[in-house]
Amino acid sequence: MVIKKLLLTGGALLLGASAASASGFQVNLGGQKNNGMGGVGVALSLDQAAMFYNPGALAMVRDNGVQVGVNFAMPRNSFIAESGGAQSQLRNKMVTPVNFYAAFGPKEGKWKIGIGANTPYGSELHYANDWQGRYSLTDINLRSVFAQLTASYAITPQLSVGAGLVMLAYGDVDLQRDVPLSAQNGAPTPHVTLSGKAKQTFGYNAGILFKPSDKLSVGVSYRSQVDAKIENGDVRLRDVIASTGGNFTATNFNATLPLPATASAGVAVMPNEKLTVSLEANLVYWSEYRTLDFTFSGNNGYGDRPAAGSTPAVAGTPGLLGGNTISSSKRFYQNALAFRLGGQYKVTEGLTVRAGGFFDQAAVKDGYVTPETPDADRIGLSAGASYEFAKRFGIDVSFLYEDFLKRSQSQSDLLNNGTTDRVAGTYKTTIAVPGVGLYVKF
Amino acid sequence: MKRYTTYSLPALALLGLVLGGCQPDLDDTRPATDAGSLNFNSYVAVGNSLTAGYSDGGLYNEAQATSYPALLAQQFAKTSKGPASFVQPSFATTQADGSGYIKLQIVNGAASPVPPSAANNYLDEKVAFTTPAVNLPGGRQLAPYAGTTQPDNLGIPGISVLSSLSALTGGLVPYGTLNPFYERLLTTAEKSTKDYVTYIGQKTPTFFTCWMGNNDVLAYATNGGVVENIAPGVPNPFGDLTDTTRFGIGYRAILRTISRNGTVQGVAANIPNVTSVPYFNTVTVAAVAAAFKAQNAASPGVFIATGPTTAPVVRLATSADYLTLTAQAYIAATGAGSLPTNPLPSKYVLDATEAAAVVNRTTQLNNIIAKTARQNKVPLADMNTFFTGIAQQGVVTNAVNNTATFASGNLFSLDGVHPTPRGYAVVANEFIRVINANYGSKIPNVAPNDYRGVLFP
Numbered sequence: 001m002v003i004k005k006l007l008l009t010g011g012a013l014l015l016g017a018s019a020a021s022a023s024g025f026q027v028n029l030g031g032q033k034n035n036g037m038g039g040v041g042v043a044l045s046l047d048q049a050a051m052f053y054n055p056g057a058l059a060m061v062r063d064n065g066v067q068v069g070v071n072f073a074m075p076r077n078s079f080i081a082e083s084g085g086a087q088s089q090l091r092n093k094m095v096t097p098v099n100f101y102a103a104f105g106p107k108e109g110k111w112k113i114g115i116g117a118n119t120p121y122g123s124e125l126h127y128a129n130d131w132q133g134r135y136s137l138t139d140i141n142l143r144s145v146f147a148q149l150t151a152s153y154a155i156t157p158q159l160s161v162g163a164g165l166v167m168l169a170y171g172d173v174d175l176q177r178d179v180p181l182s183a184q185n186g187a188p189t190p191h192v193t194l195s196g197k198a199k200q201t202f203g204y205n206a207g208i209l210f211k212p213s214d215k216l217s218v219g220v221s222y223r224s225q226v227d228a229k230i231e232n233g234d235v236r237l238r239d240v241i242a243s244t245g246g247n248f249t250a251t252n253f254n255a256t257l258p259l260p261a262t263a264s265a266g267v268a269v270m271p272n273e274k275l276t277v278s279l280e281a282n283l284v285y286w287s288e289y290r291t292l293d294f295t296f297s298g299n300n301g302y303g304d305r306p307a308a309g310s311t312p313a314v315a316g317t318p319g320l321l322g323g324n325t326i327s328s329s330k331r332f333y334q335n336a337l338a339f340r341l342g343g344q345y346k347v348t349e350g351l352t353v354r355a356g357g358f359f360d361q362a363a364v365k366d367g368y369v370t371p372e373t374p375d376a377d378r379i380g381l382s383a384g385a386s387y388e389f390a391k392r393f394g395i396d397v398s399f400l401y402e403d404f405l406k407r408s409q410s411q412s413d414l415l416n417n418g419t420t421d422r423v424a425g426t427y428k429t430t431i432a433v434p435g436v437g438l439y440v441k442f
Numbered sequence: 443m444k445r446y447t448t449y450s451l452p453a454l455a456l457l458g459l460v461l462g463g464c465q466p467d468l469d470d471t472r473p474a475t476d477a478g479s480l481n482f483n484s485y486v487a488v489g490n491s492l493t494a495g496y497s498d499g500g501l502y503n504e505a506q507a508t509s510y511p512a513l514l515a516q517q518f519a520k521t522s523k524g525p526a527s528f529v530q531p532s533f534a535t536t537q538a539d540g541s542g543y544i545k546l547q548i549v550n551g552a553a554s555p556v557p558p559s560a561a562n563n564y565l566d567e568k569v570a571f572t573t574p575a576v577n578l579p580g581g582r583q584l585a586p587y588a589g590t591t592q593p594d595n596l597g598i599p600g601i602s603v604l605s606s607l608s609a610l611t612g613g614l615v616p617y618g619t620l621n622p623f624y625e626r627l628l629t630t631a632e633k634s635t636k637d638y639v640t641y642i643g644q645k646t647p648t649f650f651t652c653w654m655g656n657n658d659v660l661a662y663a664t665n666g667g668v669v670e671n672i673a674p675g676v677p678n679p680f681g682d683l684t685d686t687t688r689f690g691i692g693y694r695a696i697l698r699t700i701s702r703n704g705t706v707q708g709v710a711a712n713i714p715n716v717t718s719v720p721y722f723n724t725v726t727v728a729a730v731a732a733a734f735k736a737q738n739a740a741s742p743g744v745f746i747a748t749g750p751t752t753a754p755v756v757r758l759a760t761s762a763d764y765l766t767l768t769a770q771a772y773i774a775a776t777g778a779g780s781l782p783t784n785p786l787p788s789k790y791v792l793d794a795t796e797a798a799a800v801v802n803r804t805t806q807l808n809n810i811i812a813k814t815a816r817q818n819k820v821p822l823a824d825m826n827t828f829f830t831g832i833a834q835q836g837v838v839t840n841a842v843n844n845t846a847t848f849a850s851g852n853l854f855s856l857d858g859v860h861p862t863p864r865g866y867a868v869v870a871n872e873f874i875r876v877i878n879a880n881y882g883s884k885i886p887n888v889a890p891n892d893y894r895g896v897l898f899p
Contacts (some may be wrong), residue, residue: 421841428468
């Protein structure tokens with residue numbers, strides 16, 4: 001019961017949105033200590049966030065504890081279209097991915113059980129009102145909150161395993177775009193919003209941590225794919241032009257978005273009691289994301305016409321958006337690797353400082369970049385610190401800066417790939433993510 | 443130690459704001475705009491309705507503002523080699539809708555194109571016709587252009603190569619008294635004496651575009667291969683396919699005049715295949731036959747009158763015959779075509795023989811254009827190939843599918859022949875591509891999505 005209550009509290013806390021800070025629309029901001037170290041975690045047992053990075057490491061975390069962290073992601077994006085026109089920028093908005101973990105076990109016991117919640121996938125971008133890609137996308141807000149229940153067991157003092165149930169506790173998506181039709185008398189451009197909540201679904205994660213000595217640890221972990229399935233999402237239409245209403249009759253949509261599996265492996269060395277350095281690699285199975293398919297249904301009556309003169313009444317065709325009952329857009333993502341390096345140094349009894357960096361490969365292939373995920377290979381640098389009071393309470397601060405490599409695609413790339421539903425041009429994105437966390441150990 | 447955290451927290455937040463506030467700048471990604479060796483100080487556009495910015499069956503200020511020469515001038519200006527201003531022969535703001543234009547209106551619940559009447563304020567249009575009405579052979583007289591100097595956009599809706607040089611018609615049909623769009627640009631004295639070649643010769647361009655010849659095949663084609671009388675017993679002297687001899691003489695005169703015998707740089711464009719425009723592909727024989735069959739299951743198809751109007755041959759239409767856009771309203775009003783005794787008149791049908799003649803003559807005239815351009819060292823914008831490509835594949839502009847489909851395709855206006863502002867933007871980009879490829883300049887493209895397609899009610 002306590003767990004359920006905590007989950008609910010966590011869920012309420014975690015509705016904050018997120019910005020894609022790893023390949024595709026993955027967000028790798030699982031724990032504040034890890035954020036300061038370039039996102040390493042699979043070979044570490046720093047704190048309760050271990051249950052996210054490697055459930056097997058949880059049993060190796062010495063103390064019971066509760067912790068909460070919040071990040072303030074500030075993406076900046078610029079785009080210039082191949083077709084010309086001015087450089088456009090996002091209507092900037094800060095998004096706040098959050099994480100929460102609590103774990104308990106007998107003191108000096110062999111097992112530990114934990115609950116946690118975080119936002120491993122998400123993206124929120126609001127493009128400028130008149131930007132060149134407005135007929136592809138004007139706004140996206142993709143949010144997910146995952147809850148997990150994890151058990152970890154130390155088989156020997158050197159080897160521990162763990163596994164957990166992962167639940168897509170809350171997910172929603174809001175996609176908006178303009179309709180490429182012009183209205184008489186300067187009436188506004190029609191605008192479509194697709195929004196819906198994902199069904200709650202389950203996945204799992206599992207991991208092993210092997211610590212042959214005080215100076216070395218090795219970890220592997222795996223988190224399964226979870227599909228965010230939206231049934232009967234809302235199609236909302238604004239400023240539909242009357243004479244074209246027959247092509248815009250849908251009221252609902254169905255769509256499924258894969259939130260892919262991640263496999264990680266890493267090693268950490270602790271040459272002395274104060275210093276920890278860890279290196280790891282993650283593989284995100286983005287190739288599962290082949291197409292983004294919508295099926296439309298319902299009838300808002302925009303296509304119905306009463307009888308007029310000798311013309312009989314007309315009943316509109318239901319379930320149309322832009323004249324189609326389905327839409328399919330190619331994604332064809334590729335599996336993406338990330339390499340991370342991070343370390344921490346215990347300066348005094350209370351103060352620990354951290355630094356790290358990573359290289360994260362793009363999940364989106366050349367010529368497939370969409371405005372909803374202006375993905376690119378990226379480099380991240382991070383720093384952080386913790387200060388602990390009375391060996392019980394602590395505060396973690398972290399700062400991450402990500403620099404996406406400039407990414408261009410031409411109209412001929414799009415024509416060759418059959419991906420002309422997006423826009424040709426050059427994207428450049430940076431994200432700054434300061435974060436802060438609080439923890440208590442007992 | 444506590445002060446570490448006390449200070450580091452706001453410091454980190456500040457760092458976040460500083461780095462987060464840094465907007466990436468991509469302006470260096472764009473190729474530098476460069477005019478190369480070109481000078482656009484005085485850009486002059488020679489041509490017909492396509493050059494004038496004619497759209498939706500009319501010339502009006504809003505469409506004229508997005509004529510391809512206006513868009514080119516706007517892009518040329520970005521090279522800082524001018525032009526400082528590009529003057530188009532606009533109508534007064536109180537008469538901004540010029541000759542009036544076709545609008546989509548909801549009729550019986552569905553959007554239908556409604557042609558303008560000459561009456562003011564019909565369709566909310568402020569027309570520029572003179573009152574009392576003066577009817578020229580080419581249409582009702584328009585208010586004279588108020589500008590004191592010759593405009594830079596010299597596009598005259600309706601003008602052909604044949605009508606540009608008065609010697610080709612023995613000086614017997616002064617074009618300034620026939621065509622209201624030309625007449626409004628001339629002084630009273632000039633109307634009966636000044637032909638178009640002389641008129642364009644008054645300019646001293648530093649760069650020009652020349653897109654002539656369309657009406658040497660289009661007038662014949664859009665009228666279903668029928669040369670109409672402009673007065674009882676007087677056939678339209680410019681209503682037939684222009685012969686190659688007179689076209690050659692006229693075209694050479696035009697291009698030599700505007701290029702000053704090849705000494706001024708510019709671009710010449712050729713004639714698109716007119717049978718690929720929505721005017722000939724929206725009302726299909728198959729669709730009309732199906733509609734007849736729905737009313738009368740025994741209907742064998744669509745009866746058309748072909749051949750000379752004096753001795754027409756009535757036969758069933760085949761898929762090789764083109765019906766004009768204007769046929770739709772005529773069939774709806776008269777029921778023509780359903781019976782051999784009431785065939786669809788020849789002017790609504792470009793039959794297979796006529797269509798082949800049009801395509802064949804277009805090829806011949808385009809050969810003359812290409813050769814003349816070469817002789818004057820003027821690069822050629824192959825609009826024939828470009829429009830054929832658009833008719834077959836359309837053109838995608840930033841996630842928008844633009845096609846040659848009537849109205850909903852975004853590219854062609856409601857007359858089915860002339861582009862929309864979006865279509866003119868696409869045409870401007872093709873000119874820019876040819877200019878950049880031939881002169882080594884780097885003129886930036888127009889963003890077509892910034893310009894509208896057909897306006898829906």
